[in-house]
Amino acid sequence: MTSAKFKTDKSSEPWLLSIPVQYLPKYEIENDSEGNKHLKNIEGNSQFTIPVDEVALVLIDTWIERDESASSKTILQHQKEILEKCRKYGVTIIHTPNKPVVNKYPQYHVLRRTVREFLKEFNEQSHKPPPYLSWPSPTNEVWRKTQQIRKVGRAPYYELHPQIERDISRPLKPLEDEYVLHTYTEFRYVLWLQKINLLLYIGGTLNECMQHRDTGVNLLAGIDSRRVPITIVVLQDCSSAMSSPNFDAKMAAQAMLDYYKFKIAFTANSKDLRFTNRSST
Numbered sequence: 001m002t003s004a005k006f007k008t009d010k011s012s013e014p015w016l017l018s019i020p021v022q023y024l025p026k027y028e029i030e031n032d033s034e035g036n037k038h039l040k041n042i043e044g045n046s047q048f049t050i051p052v053d054e055v056a057l058v059l060i061d062t063w064i065e066r067d068e069s070a071s072s073k074t075i076l077q078h079q080k081e082i083l084e085k086c087r088k089y090g091v092t093i094i095h096t097p098n099k100p101v102v103n104k105y106p107q108y109h110v111l112r113r114t115v116r117e118f119l120k121e122f123n124e125q126s127h128k129p130p131p132y133l134s135w136p137s138p139t140n141e142v143w144r145k146t147q148q149i150r151k152v153g154r155a156p157y158y159e160l161h162p163q164i165e166r167d168i169s170r171p172l173k174p175l176e177d178e179y180v181l182h183t184y185t186e187f188r189y190v191l192w193l194q195k196i197n198l199l200l201y202i203g204g205t206l207n208e209c210m211q212h213r214d215t216g217v218n219l220l221a222g223i224d225s226r227r228v229p230i231t232i233v234v235l236q237d238c239s240s241a242m243s244s245p246n247f248d249a250k251m252a253a254q255a256m257l258d259y260y261k262f263k264i265a266f267t268a269n270s271k272d273l274r275f276t277n278r279s280s281t
Contacts, residue, residue: 015052015089018274019200019233020045021266024258043261048198048231052275056092056196057083060203060210062172063097071249072240079202079238080171082270089275092194093178096187096215101166105180112181115189184214191230198231201265202238206256210239221264232265 026044029037062079086093095105102108136143174180179190190196201210201217210216220228234257241253257267 014278015275016049016278017052017055017089017091018276019048019050019198019266019268020272021048021233021268022261023266024261046266048233050198051278052090053092054195054197055086055200056094056191056194056198057086057200057202058215059083059093059095059168059172060201060213060215061096061098061205062169062203063166064169075238075240076169076171078235078270079169082200082202082235082238082273083172085273085275086200087175091200092190092196093174094187094190094215095168095172095174095178095180096182096213097166097168097180098163098209098213099182100164101168102180102182104167105174107174107176107178108180108182111179111186111190115186118189119185182214184219187215188228196230198233200268201232201234202270204240204242206234206239206241206253206260208242210234211256217260217264232260234260234265234267235270236267237269237271 023044023046025041028040028042030040031037059079083093096102097105168174181187181190191199199220203210211218211222217232217234220230221232236253236257239253241249241256243249243252247255261267
């Protein structure tokens with residue numbers, strides 16, 4: 001198996017990244033014609049300027065696109081462009097494909113082994129959770145039925161698009177010195193190792209994998225008391241959403257972006273990101 005050598009020394013990187021972001025809500029007080037005060041909820045705008053060595057680009061499930069629509073091709077092109085820029089200027093790159101795709105990449109196995117050894121060294125394996133965290137058992141009948149319903153619902157999709165045939169889209173393939181990982185523990189290890197303070201998210205889908213995966217936004221920012229102090233920015237022109245019987249993909253994407261903006265993340269357009277030399281600021 002090929003060994004992977006990840007980039008860890010980034011102290012010489014001279015670049016800053018400026019990210020204009022949008023968020024919700026931003027309240028303003030306005031007066032009506034009778035002089036009564038009312039709150040007006042508008043979209044807020046701000047900006048982060050941060051050294052590139054504190055930033056990571058997270059690519060979630062950037063699959064080979066079977067949808068040949070113009071919008072899908074545009075999203076892939078935007079993803080390719082921002083990936084190339086981030087590589088050029090020294091941003092940490094983290095690929096987080098689901099299983100079994102993650103197993104195709106040698107650096108995943110290197111990182112997985114490294115994290116296991118790290119945890120073993122610090123004796124984390126010996127700790128047992130309190131009994132109330134072990135309830136309920138995943139073998140309970142209600143949960144089994146839940147899993148069965150979800151599996152049946154997904155069956156036609158996986159019949160046409162088997163998981164074993166998946167892979168990362170060719171223009172977005174990981175380089176040998178870029179991270180490929182799968183679990184929350186591996187993710188947090190890399191964020192700690194690289195001293196990351198801001199995450200740029202791209203990929204799919206906004207209303208599924210980007211939200212719910214181990215490397216998605218929910219575990220980092222979805223629960224108030226367990227929120228990780230890492231800033232999340234979703235690049236809206238580099239991400240897609242799944243449609244439903246009630247919403248087409250475009251409407252679903254907008255709904256999810258608004259959901260993110262209300263509390264757990266900011267959004268931005270990849271075209272607005274600017275890299276500048278520290279010495280020139």
